Amino acid sequence: MVKQEANIRFTPCVNEREPMSMDxxxxxxxxxxxxxxxxxxxxxxxxxxxxxxxxxxxxxxxxxxxxxxxxxxxxxxxxxxxxxxxxxxxxxxxxxxxxxxxxxxxxxxxxxGVDTNTYRPGASPLNINGKRSFSFLILSSSGWDARKGYDVLLQAFAEEFGEEEDVCLIIKIRASSQEEIRQQQERVTQFVSRIAGRKRDSIIFLSSTDDWSEEKIAQLYNSVNCYVLPTRGEGWNMTVMEAMATGLPVITTNWSAHLDFINHTNGYLIDVKGYQKLNAWNTELLWAEPNKDHLRSLMRHVYMNQNEAENKGQLARETLLNSYKxxxxxxxxxxxxxxxxx
Known part of the structure; x- marks a missing residue:
């Protein structure tokens, strides 16, 4: 927490039906x-x-x-x-x-900003069943959100990497119930089976009904080699910031708010192949469609050029330390x- 000696009164704008669990x-x-x-x-x-x-x-x-x-x-x-x-x-x-x-x-x-003391290299990694020697991660504090581009990432990973390769994709999201977790898992399995013709053990699905602490999330970042978010649009993008602060190389879409702090020097940017309507009833609101084939090539590049990717991760952390604490x-x-x- 950053203290600036301000006198603050806090008043909630709305009463949440399901309050977020907090310390x-x-x-x-x-x-x-x-x-x-x-x-x-x-x-x-x-x-x-x-x-x-x-x-x-x-x-x-x-x-x-x-x-x-x-x-x-x-x-x-x-x-x-x-x-x-x-x-x-x-x-x-x-x-x-x-x-x-x-x-x-x-x-x-x-x-x-981001807490560069919590999100930093060196936190103890989590023990993740089935994790391989190289792992990609996508993370969201909400459920299955089309905006985050899970569909693009699953298709890119399943098409680019064979099951025999020593690489995995870890998906961490949240659910409101055990039934929702089951539905999320089933959606992932069915989606991947349509692409690959089989279940893929190299895709590891982590979902929970509880909110992970920031310390546990920091451990998760320290358990993987690369953070990937083929988002369709962001108002800021805290998970990309957290991953960068941890020193991870990041692959994300070349569009929207995070371009203030990530670029081709300190990260990997996915080409945009076009724009699509947010929904059918509002044709003026558009967001980006990340290029799946370019995402495939970037993931393969990071996997094959791990020293280069690690160097970009170090530059990413320096960017945040210098300007975004x-x-x-x-x-x-x-x-x-x-x-x-x-």
Whole structure:
């Protein structure tokens, strides 16, 4: 946690039906912050989707938000323009929000950060049954999300690597129930069987109903050789940041917010072969379609050139240490708060 000596009151925007499991110390801290008295001259700060932003008529009001498509939903534009400032983490969203009608003078780019002490090389690796000498990883804190490109990755891996090769793909996602875990596993098995004609033991599926601690996630990163995320769009991309901080080489799509901190020098970028609609009822919202064949070649390249990939992983960590530690991000935000209040 980064302490900047700010006096904060915490108020949830909505009451979650299924609250995220949190460390008891964090729960206690948030409860204590919910009763803090506020100074007469204070800022109102939202970190949520624009649908819930509400300008305080008496106080300077800021909204921190993001989106993963080429523009934002139409009803978000008015909500953003009612605020005094809108903070977005990336240049990608700076441009997509302006393209959607958000007033440029209201926008500030405020990059998020990563805990480079937790996510670092050297944490004890996990014991993963069936793991081979070289392993790729994809990770998501949510369930089977089309945005993350699981389908593209499974097809690329199953087509590129034979079962006899000493390489595996580890998929770590979350589920809300044991039945959902069973359904996720069945989906993976059926999808791969259609491609490869058989079940693939080299594809290792990890799903759980509990939230892993950051320390355990850091151990997972330290258990693999390369992180892969053929995402269709990101508003920021914390897992790529965490993997880079751990010193892993990263393969991800050459589009959206993470291009602020990953490039061809410190990572591997998948070509985009086109753009597709987010859904059938909103034809203006588009995200990228990563090129499956290029992903195949990048995964093979990393597997065959492990020293080069390790060097890129070291450069990736240096990028985050130099510019994206939480202390740097929090300090940038505090500087802006002080400017406003002065």
């Amino acid at each position: 008891p110390a964090e729960v206690s801290l948030l409860k204590s912050l919910s009763h803090r008295p506020l100074q007469e001259n204070h800022l109102v700060f939202y970190h949520f989707i624009p649908s819930y932003l509400k300008k305080d008529p008496n106080q300077f009001s800021i909204g921190l938000t993001m989106f993963e498509c080429n523009r934002i939903p139409a009803d978000w534009t008015h909500a953003c323009n009612q605020m005094d400032e809108i903070w977005v983490p990336s240049m990608f969203n700076y441009h997509t929000f302006i393209h959607s009608g958000v007033q440029p003078q209201k926008l500030k780019v405020m990059p998020l 939480w202390s740097i991000s929090a300090g940038r935000m505090m500087d802006r708060f002080r400017e406003i209040l002065s």
